Amino acid sequence: MNNSNSYRDKYFIAGIDIGGTSTVIGLVDNNNQIVQRKAIHTATYEYAEAFFNEICDIIKNFDQLSDISLLKGIGIGAPNGNYYKGTIEFAANLRWKGVIPVVEIIQQKLPEVPVILTNDANAAAIGEMMYGDAKDKKDFIMITLGTGVGSGIVVNGELVYGHDGFAGEIGHTIYNPNGRLCGCGRKGCLETYTSASGIVKTAVELLIRKSDDSELRNIPIDELTTLHIGNAANRGDKIAIETFDITAEILAVKLADSVAHTSPSAIYIFGGVANAGAVLLEPLTTYFEENLLQIFKNKIQIKTSALPQNDAAILGAAALIKKEL
Numbered sequence: 382m383n384n385s386n387s388y389r390d391k392y393f394i395a396g397i398d399i400g401g402t403s404t405v406i407g408l409v410d411n412n413n414q415i416v417q418r419k420a421i422h423t424a425t426y427e428y429a430e431a432f433f434n435e436i437c438d439i440i441k442n443f444d445q446l447s448d449i450s451l452l453k454g455i456g457i458g459a460p461n462g463n464y465y466k467g468t469i470e471f472a473a474n475l476r477w478k479g480v481i482p483v484v485e486i487i488q489q490k491l492p493e494v495p496v497i498l499t500n501d502a503n504a505a506a507i508g509e510m511m512y513g514d515a516k517d518k519k520d521f522i523m524i525t526l527g528t529g530v531g532s533g534i535v536v537n538g539e540l541v542y543g544h545d546g547f548a549g550e551i552g553h554t555i556y557n558p559n560g561r562l563c564g565c566g567r568k569g570c571l572e573t574y575t576s577a578s579g580i581v582k583t584a585v586e587l588l589i590r591k592s593d594d595s596e597l598r599n600i601p602i603d604e605l606t607t608l609h610i611g612n613a614a615n616r617g618d619k620i621a622i623e624t625f626d627i628t629a630e631i632l633a634v635k636l637a638d639s640v641a642h643t644s645p646s647a648i649y650i651f652g653g654v655a656n657a658g659a660v661l662l663e664p665l666t667t668y669f670e671e672n673l674l675q676i677f678k679n680k681i682q683i684k685t686s687a688l689p690q691n692d693a694a695i696l697g698a699a700a701l702i703k704k705e706l
């Protein structure tokens with residue numbers, strides 16, 4: 382029968398994007414389509430074991446996955462994920478402290494299934510490279526702006542892992558040594574200014590310091606999000622616009638420094654904060670050009686990711702397995 386061949390070729394990969402707030406588990410078929418997905422709240426799980434056991438159950442219960450033997454592997458993007466060791470180590474934005482042996486925990490539940498793990502921003506970079514705008518690019522940087530600030534750095538067509546698997550931590554390069562306290566224990570990391578909570582903090586500082594009218598004043602401070610600030614900025618709210626202007630300048634300075642290290646042809650901005658659009662991207666591009674070394678000026682594109690939110694991270698995580706097939 383003709384169908385038997387296509388049935389035999391059919392396979393699935395689970396792509397998992399672990400974030401500080403939520404985690405998305407996607408089932409990707411052999412045509413790179415996400416055929417099913419489910420989100421869970423990362424922070425509600427007190428223990429990592431319970432969290433990863435739940436993920437295994439979700440994968441096993443995907444109705445599209447009629448037979449577990451069709452699952453070719455599980456790819457995971459996670460904060461502080463270590464590609465070499467299969468661990469999450471000392472992630473500032475996760476509840477579980479220390480070293481979490483992720484691959485080991487999953488393989489106790491699903492012993493036959495290969496598991497590969499990397500940093501969440503690395504997974505997004507691979508997603509952009511395999512399915513997005515970076516298909517023809519050999520040198521680019523992916524910056525993820527969300528609960529934390531991550532980065533995936535591609536040089537000569539290869540993701541940079543470094544000697545120990547931790548390369549690409551632009552979010553924890555220091556913008557101001559006397560600045561805000563970071564979740565990593567140091568002061569003034571880029572993440573403390575350009576993560577979602579960092580941007581909210583900047584807005585709150587402006588609301589306190591300035592007397593301008595702002596629609597943000599109608600929202601209780603502990604409920605304020607980057608979505609509120611983005612929407613307000615797009616409606617012309619002065620405080621919200623200034624918040625993004627300050628954020629853009631700080632991000633631009635650090636990105637201009639990053640360019641000096643790897644000379645990328647493009648930088649992609651990915652994650653919830655990037656959805657604010659031109660209110661972030663326009664000042665970012667202006668400050669970026671201002672801060673670049675002369676030899677790099679007017680050569681490097683700054684863009685938002687071409688892949689829909691969540692998809693890049695899921696597809697990128699799945700691509701970790703696909704590369705090995």
Ligand SMILES: [Zn+2]
Pocket residue numbers: 552553563564565566567570572
């Ligand atoms: Zn830090």
